Amino acid sequence: MENTKTREPQQKRSIEKKNKIIEVGFRLMCENGYQKTTTADIAKAAGVSTGIIYSYFKDKHAIFIAGLEQFGSKMIIPMYDQFTFPLDVRKSLNIVIDALIDGHQVFMGAHKEIDSLIMTDEETARIMYEFEMRTTKDLEKFLKKAGFAPENLLEKTHVIYNMIESLCHELTYHKHEELNCEQMRTIVVDTILTILGEPSIPYFDQA
């Protein structure tokens, strides 16, 4: 049941072109919405013809899914990547938050669009849930290694994950002018530290 219409590009030029379509297409979809982004828009922005899109992708939806799989991991919090030893959790969390805000504003938009599609599109939902779960588990594993061993660590990790995500939305869009962003950040970080409690194995014992 191979798809004989689309093909996997072999040439370097072609691979670049396919990636360009994914990147540009996904960005447009995230910025302007899936529906408002037409295949003609994508083609134009990617500097290709509409036809070539359908050489590489079954349909418009496949571009979105490809973007999701390629960039999805950047949209969820790659938290432990930012953690360095000797572990300073407060500092690490702030690095994570900065990274999410500074570097990935597009992907905050993505989240909105994705959240919308999650309601009606099975595939999008599956991919995102998978990403979220993987991230949560990765972070949990890291926290364990770092000596944090509270009860229900997995669930706590996910609550933390959600807090950071919500915070980043706030900080990215400055939604509520009356709210002091820096204070909210401090509150979130403090709360996370409270949730985690003290590490049972002091960090300086690790190596």
Add this chain to the structure above:
Amino acid sequence: MENTKTREPQQKRSIEKKNKIIEVGFRLMCENGYQKTTTADIAKAAGVSTGIIYSYFKDKHAIFIAGLEQFGSKMIIPMYDQFTFPLDVRKSLNIVIDALIDGHQVFMGAHKEIDSLIMTDEETARIMYEFEMRTTKDLEKFLKKAGFAPENLLEKTHVIYNMIESLCHELTYHKHEELNCEQMRTIVVDTILTILGEPSIPYFDQA
């Protein structure tokens, strides 16, 4: 710059008809997505003709906005409504959470759709931010009266608001099978209590 095309219904029947369009239209948009909901769908579900819709609304978008203004306040957390004296914050929070999950699953869908539109639609964004801010402030005022007076209460209130919302998403959609919902709920409630701290004026002094 008066709109001379649409009119404000004067008759009781007309007002009912307009409200029906808003209610049915907004529900459909929330359940199936804004784009996937056609004006024909709305007309059919509301038991009116497609033409009449344009007597009451400038365009399809206006139905969404009207729905947002009418039902939006139900979608954000009407937290303090659930709080009763003598104040048991833990119990109250659980009532709020139950209310959101049990009663407003539609509006969880709404949130997704709205979040998506917030990215591209100024008006939706403005309305939602306003709602959120008002809720946050109402809750803050209530908490103050209840004797909670930590620093930066407004910001803390908003962090709490976000935590509850995230939790409700999780509980509503059982997104991650590997996560224990009840534990997450307990973690969230416990954390909120920690954030709020002890009330400076014991609740039993109030009345």
Add this chain to the structure above:
Amino acid sequence: MENTKTREPQQKRSIEKKNKIIEVGFRLMCENGYQKTTTADIAKAAGVSTGIIYSYFKDKHAIFIAGLEQFGSKMIIPMYDQFTFPLDVRKSLNIVIDALIDGHQVFMGAHKEIDSLIMTDEETARIMYEFEMRTTKDLEKFLKKAGFAPENLLEKTHVIYNMIESLCHELTYHKHEELNCEQMRTIVVDTILTILGEPSIPYFDQA
């Protein structure tokens, strides 16, 4: 599993419009081929917009099928309709042939297009086979009543049906200039008479 997108026109005007689409669309498809006839062509020729076509028909193919069902019976040989008492088979056959040639040149074109679609389209095939069989049976019944009772009358009737059809193609398109059309007609009629043999009940006994 009702089709809720297309509707059955109730108003006289609408019914006329639908019929116009069928008539014009089917004619164009027969004359120029199914593929070469675009929905835009049909809309233009029928004096309607492209959109309205899809109010009445699921898709382009449905127009063809509707045309087939509406005009199909005119394309197969309505042979016995032309037979009158007292029965003069030779004369009657010539009337049938004249009727087919004079009146239905469009439907000769239809036959070609249909024959092509029969190869790849189940529905077209089914409808045409049904028509052909019905015609064959009707004619057989008539011939029986007229006193012709040779062995295997049904099969003979169908051979006769095919001969007449082939002849009409020849006569309609004057395909082969070197062939004398009138002689071919005489040959076919004579041959049919030979196939049928003598009626066991002389026609003059009937009434």
Add this chain to the structure above:
Amino acid sequence: MENTKTREPQQKRSIEKKNKIIEVGFRLMCENGYQKTTTADIAKAAGVSTGIIYSYFKDKHAIFIAGLEQFGSKMIIPMYDQFTFPLDVRKSLNIVIDALIDGHQVFMGAHKEIDSLIMTDEETARIMYEFEMRTTKDLEKFLKKAGFAPENLLEKTHVIYNMIESLCHELTYHKHEELNCEQMRTIVVDTILTILGEPSIPYFDQA
């Protein structure tokens, strides 16, 4: 008015390639219809690139015409080829019919497609009429030599040609389940013998 784009292949390899394209392309067009057969399909099935097709053929249509000219003669009844001395017409006719059914089912499909194209494509029409006429004349010449000399032999021959073709369609596609195929075949053969009458010169006098 030379075509400077396409070229006549000189090399043996090239000639083989061109023939392969014609053979494969024409077969696909006959089996699936002209429109449904894409140049990509043909290229893939012929084991060549899409580009090379346009070195040998002006356009897609030219492949069909080439196929028609190359294989067309096999699609019309090569009747006299099957006739052997001493002449047994009944037996010979059955051999012809068997040959058409057993060996050339593809070309029955071709006939449908060709008939469709005849309506709109001058070139297809011309070629087919030529083929048919040549076959008819060849057969006529043969029958004359065999001693059949009825009046209007050419026209009779063509009627016979049409009868066989119709019969073969029936037998190939079993269109009408209620019809007994073997009886139809007998009827057709008997009728043809009747049309031809007795040979004036007994066949055994020939040699």
Add this chain to the structure above:
DNA sequence: GATGAATGAGAATTCATTCAT
């Protein structure tokens, strides 16, 4: 000669909006 990636005109279909009744 050969490839197959790329093009882009064109086709079917949808649906927000209008308008004759």
Add this chain to the structure above:
DNA sequence: AATGAATGAATTCTCATTCAT
């Protein structure tokens, strides 16, 4: 006011043909 038929611009996707390599 109300209807729902009608419109037609816009969108997705296809495929014959071209062209850079």
